Amino acid sequence: MDQTEQNKLKALVGQEAVKYVQDGMIVGLGTGSTVRYMVDALGKRVNEEHLNIVGVTTSTRTTKQAESLGITIKDLDEVDHIDLVIDGADEISDDFQGIKGGGGALLWEKIVADASDKCMWIVDQSKMVHQLGAFPLPVEVIPFGSSHVFAKMEKFGFKPSWRMDGDEQYLTDQKNYIIDLHLGQINDPAKLYEKLIHIVGVVEVGLFLNRVNDVIIGTNNGPVVKHAR
Missing domain, CATH: 3.40.50.1360 (Rossmann fold)
Structure with a gap:
């Protein structure tokens, strides 16, 4: 289209x-x-x-x-x-x-x-x-300690990338960062949500x-x- x-x-x-x-x-x-x-x-x-x-x-x-x-x-x-x-x-x-x-x-x-x-x-x-997952899953995180959150997501195999705004990290209206997860497919959205939301530093997950x-x-x-x- x-x-x-x-x-x-x-x-x-x-x-x-x-x-x-x-x-x-x-x-x-x-x-x-x-x-x-x-x-x-x-x-x-x-x-x-x-x-x-x-x-x-x-x-x-x-x-x-x-x-x-x-x-x-x-x-x-x-x-x-x-x-x-x-x-x-x-x-x-x-x-x-x-x-x-x-x-x-x-x-x-x-x-x-x-x-x-x-x-x-x-x-x-x-x-x-x-099935969900082809679109990268956004995760909003606070800036403090965000590199450690990113590293944890890498360890889990979630293929994270920083949301960027030009050369700077993208800032939400709440002044947080967004990490996009390139998952390909999500077999159990509820289980994934629970795993992500309990990572300290994660504010919210784009699974609705x-x-x-x-x-x-x-x-x-x-x-x-x-x-x-």
Whole structure:
């Protein structure tokens, strides 16, 4: 699939997703290229239909975009719940487990998802896979002692690499580093998550397990909605 076709599918699922946003909702707004199209579509609805909604974002990038479109944004600690979070994903397996964090926002994305009543992922069809692992698994780590965390992951055979931003190590909005694990395939995501999250210095892992309610998939025949749970 070429980039133009992929962007078309991303725009379609973004437009489909905002149909689920209702007046008065508190909506979690994810991060990533697909979400950008969704936020554009949501901003259009807010301005044309005068929707009274509040957005809670998962990155400073999404905050800037949403505010530029006239969407009211509040911090997570300013709201008591989120009705619906709409976010992208880097891979979704047949059993609706996911890898997220390609955009570097996995910690905030997971915190917002955990505070949400419902979780919706929007992806183009290339993100649907039988088994997770082809996409490098992001792991967010604190900078202090991070080289030791990296070495431990090497010892485990996880084939780690530092996420880079030019010549510098990539910094998340929380000022942490990201280590990407090149696993090829993940046979037991839950077991892997437990192993990684208990490494001291690891903040969060880009495995999003048993979290999504609905997935909207952009296909050449139009958006397809699948109910995960």
